[in-house]
Amino acid sequence: MAGGTVFSAASNLTTLLPNQTPPSTSQPLDSLFQSSSSSFLGSRSILSFGDVQGGKGCNESLFLSYDENGDEDMDEYFYQPEKKRRLSVEQVQFLEKSFDEENKLEPERKIRLAKELGLQPRQVAIWFQNRRARWKTKQMEKDYDSLQACYNDLKANYDDLLREKDKLKAEVARLTEKVLGREKPEEGNFEQAETKGLQEPLQKSMIDSASEGEGSKVSIGACKQEDTSSAKSDMFDSSESPHYTDGVHSALLETGDSSYVFEPDHSDVSQDEEDNLRKTLLPHYIFPKLEDVGYSDPPHSSCHFGIPEEDQAIWSWSY
């Protein structure tokens, strides 16, 4: 890095000299210390902020000996191997404030901050660099938590819907049993009765059942993650469109296909298969491989939060 030249001599000293090397052993390296003195000036200038370390840490002794004891100790100070010195609380606060205003550092601003804080411009640049890295880490943690919460919400809603679906299926089966049991003595007239007299009450019953379940209508928009906006809109496309109770109604009336009322298992996937699918899919809830469970990509291939195509039908209540 080109900008790393300011401290390079000092850092080389760190490599050359073990920590706490007595001054006498470093005499031959005086010239190197001289050449690195500029880096010490940066740390020295921290003194102008006074002791803000709360009296803790080795910084204090270093700084006080330089501050209060004059040239003798100053020599000793300069013979100390290069050590990292923490910035004072005031310096950090100042930098934090500046970072809040703008997390990038233009050259003029860097110089200005360095002057105001009594630091090397490079120190200011390094501080901003590290601060940006910390900010990014925190941001990623936040994003992770947010996505985790979003996932938990969706999973809970999905489980609710599965329960609701089972409940409705049971209701259909029960009603079917009832109807079939009642109609058996008059098998000859069954078709006529089915298409006329019975169809409407059954449909009404279905609609009522679905309406009962409206309490479990999910708030899919709970996910506030900005980056999931497209996915969210997909969810709304499939679930917030007027498919909920009307969907049941339309599924029954628009198609005019009442056969499933009398044949609950007349679906592409049998109950057993469906149960297996459920077991298979849940562990892969986030990114299920649809082909692994026998599902192909939906035509529009929009994001449905990993809910398989069949179960997406739940969201539209077309069952």
Add this chain to the structure above:
DNA sequence: TTGTGTTTTATTGCCTCC
């Protein structure tokens, strides 16, 4: 006091942009 984990300061190497 000491061992250990965390935070902060700084370096290095690579990449991108002008």
Add this chain to the structure above:
DNA sequence: GGAGGCAATAAAACACAA
């Protein structure tokens, strides 16, 4: 090609339990 940014990393400083 130089300047600056970033990721990875080193190492000093610090916190804290045992």
